[in-house]
């Protein structure tokens with residue numbers, strides 16, 4: 275016909291989408307089109323700078339999704355950032371490369387995703403990775419080390435340390451301080467092998483030699499762009515999927531609005547692969563008639579596939595910070611991570627565990643009733659029990675704590691790793707350019723607040739512990755006049771809820787799970803009820819991970835490509 279046709283259309287040229295497009299187009303006989311709403315940022319200094327975190331925020335390459343007023347967190351909206359560019363969110367993220375605790379990935383299999391476990395995902399973390407090692411003069415004396423067994427050396431994605439990351443002398447100070455905490459926090463030589471607990475000097479997605487950001491486009495697209503079967507349409511918005519006539523739900527293309535404003539259809543002969551991110555892929559499903567009929571009919575969209583859990587199970591983390599005066603001035607923006615377990619975070623972990631366990635049925639009922647029982651309380655309770663086991667039996671990290679010296683400030687950031695609160699995202703209109711209704715329900719369940727408070731106390735303790743205590747002066751945020759030294763939970767609550775932000779780790783809005791417990795895609799990442807639509811981005815991750823998301827997103831996409839190619 276007149277319309278251009280490709281074998282596969284990948285919707286979203288971001289972190290996951292470019293991996294899949296790259297791997298599919300390794301085969302000359304396969305024609306792949308990537309549709310990307312943003313443009314190229316190859317030469318954008320807000321992207322390439324390794325010290326420019328935050329500079330892209332609020333610019334044209336930031337979707338800056340807005341949530342609804344957060345009912346349990348101060349009644350104001352939050353901004354959830356995401357990259358709008360070839361390379362997606364990997365072009366604006368913090369470049370942290372930290373995976374997950376192995377038991378967390380094993381939990382994906384426990385809920386019915388056959389063969390999705392740490393053992394099977396681990397080779398895909400390594401497949402994508404081009405680990406650059408520690409052989410740089412500016413790393414001398416930093417104490418950085420790694421376990422080569424955990425890394426890949428032949429993949430496209432450069433991972434390593436950057437020049438500006440560690441040369442401020444703090445690495446060793448923290449290393450000798452964390453073991454002096456009330457419950458000692460040990461040094462972890464390499465947290466990327468599935469065991470994350472401890473203090474670590476972690477790598478980033480950087481080109482160590484050139485000292486520039488490594489993003490998905492730089493790794494997986496630009497070196498391969500000469501492939502005649504790999505096509506990218508930039509500044510092109512995917513509006514919705516189009517369907518082949520007939521009873522079966524088979525996508526035959528995508529309606530797009532081109533850079534010049536023209537709306538047209540592009541055809542896919544094999545599959546449409548959604549990689550538009552956790553806050554867009556479920557929206558595209560709903561705009562295409564896949565979702566909850568009650569929601570679709572409100573906006574005049576006919577139901578093609580009745581799948582009410584599309585957009586449910588949204589999970590994010592909450593990010594707070596404490597700030598201190600630094601006793602010397604730091605020229606670099608460095609950061610140092612610690613991952614405490616529940617026993618390192620709570621002195622009364624056993625009692626905390628017992629109390630939390632008794633609350634899980636009520637938590638589950640609250641999540642289910644908040645979404646009209648689209649997800650069932652019994653299923654949510656089972657997920658929460660798995661999460662409880664991860665925290666109290668497998669001892670996954672329960673918080674992440676970052677120390678970040680910059681100028682005369684000793685900043686910190688922290689978040690509870692595995693909040694229980696779950697919200698949702700749904701369309702608010704049939705118009706593909708309308709903003710969706712995003713409601714993460716931050717702080718809906720009180721354990722999430724407890725974890726956030728306890729991490730703040732952990733940081734106060736760190737700043738009292740020698741030898742690191744000598745490096746910092748007064749606490750300036752919140753400061754003891756705002757939150758007293760011995761403040762109880764009530765005393766911390768309003769500071770935390772009025773100063774947090776999204777941790778920008780939204781997941782699970784098209785969760786990979788069996789359909790009867792709320793899944794949107796099966797373990798081959800195919801959308802239930804359709805014959806040829808897959809989702810390969812952060813939407814499919816069923817449980818929050820303790821690392822940062824990108825490494826796991828890259829690994830899932832690598833595995834997805836093998837699934838689509840029929841190699842698994």
Ligand code: FDA
Pocket residue numbers: 285286287288289290291309310311312354355356357358359360361362363364366367368369370371372510511512513549550551552554778779780811812813822823824825827
């Ligand atoms: P991603 O957002 O990468 O890709 C989606 C793509 O689809 C985008 O390019 C988008 O423009 C495009 N798109 C959307 N709608 C479209 C439409 N209708 N038509 C066409 N294209 C469309 N993780 C980490 O590991 N370490 C870190 O340090 C950080 N730090 C961090 C900071 C900030 C500010 C953010 C926002 C996020 C992080 N993260 C992070 C998270 C991590 O970067 C993120 O989870 C992944 O990059 C998400 O990858 P996806 O492929 O799911 O979506």
